[in-house]
Amino acid sequence: MITGELKNRIDGLWDVFAAGGLVNPLDVIEQITYLMFIRDLDDTDNLRAKEAIMLGLPHKSIFADKVKVGDREIDGNQLKWSVFHDFPAGKMYSTVQEWVFPFIKNLHEDKDSAYSKYMDDAIFKIPTPLLLDKIVTILDDIYAQMAQIKDSDIRGDVYEYLLSKISQSGLNGQFRTPRHIIRMMVELMDPKADEIICEIIIPSLIQSRGIIKKCALAV
Numbered sequence: 001m002i003t004g005e006l007k008n009r010i011d012g013l014w015d016v017f018a019a020g021g022l023v024n025p026l027d028v029i030e031q032i033t034y035l036m037f038i039r040d041l042d043d044t045d046n047l048r049a050k051e052a053i054m055l056g057l058p059h060k061s062i063f064a065d066k067v068k069v070g071d072r073e074i075d076g077n078q079l080k081w082s083v084f085h086d087f088p089a090g091k092m093y094s095t096v097q098e099w100v101f102p103f104i105k106n107l108h109e110d111k112d113s114a115y116s117k118y119m120d121d122a123i124f125k126i127p128t129p130l131l132l133d134k135i136v137t138i139l140d141d142i143y144a145q146m147a148q149i150k151d152s153d154i155r156g157d158v159y160e161y162l163l164s165k166i167s168q169s170g171l172n173g174q175f176r177t178p179r180h181i182i183r184m185m186v187e188l189m190d191p192k193a194d195e196i197i198c199e200i201i202i203p204s205l206i207q208s209r210g211i212i213k214k215c216a217l218a219v
Helices: 004-019 025-055 089-105 114-119 129-147 154-164 179-189 211-218
Strands: 066-069 072-075
Touching: 004 025, 004 129, 004 154, 025 089, 025 129, 025 154, 066 089, 089 129, 129 154
Parallel strands: none
Antiparallel strands: 066 072
8 A cells, every 4th residue: 555755645646736737537547647657668678788897798788879760860978867857857858749658668678569559549648747747757766765665565565556646447447466466376377388368358348448558557
């Protein structure tokens, strides 16, 4: 359960979206998910680089020296959250809108892949540079708070708390499976490396918005 300072920061993030004119709760969750995905890409890439150094293995960053976005080639380093979050609000906004968002939409080269399919209609909806600057700052604070909590599925708890703010969440079926339940299911199934597991989805959930599938990809 989310409590204390972390809960206050998440509540504050929601209030910032509302004050900035983005009031549709599904749009808010969607934009938060995209931004968390962008931040996680940076964190994951940095972690893999460190692991490669420790193991003496080569590592090719997804943020190469030059990254092609559309017809342009840009400095891939500027697409990293840890870099653009220090930009002035105006430059950060144009970087995320014009470069980072097209970059994440086209990460998968296979246009028929599930990722490409569900990211095809992804839209950057944050209306102003000042709003984006505030959101990025609060998300950094939220991640710092989460890093201090190591004994629980804090990412799942945070996301479920965000979803609890959506009156339609029960209709959309946007709930994550707690980690202890996942571990129990894995132990009961005892899957082998050469086996295939098929997950049955309740038909009513399939009718929910594509954001559910996008959230699953990002989180």
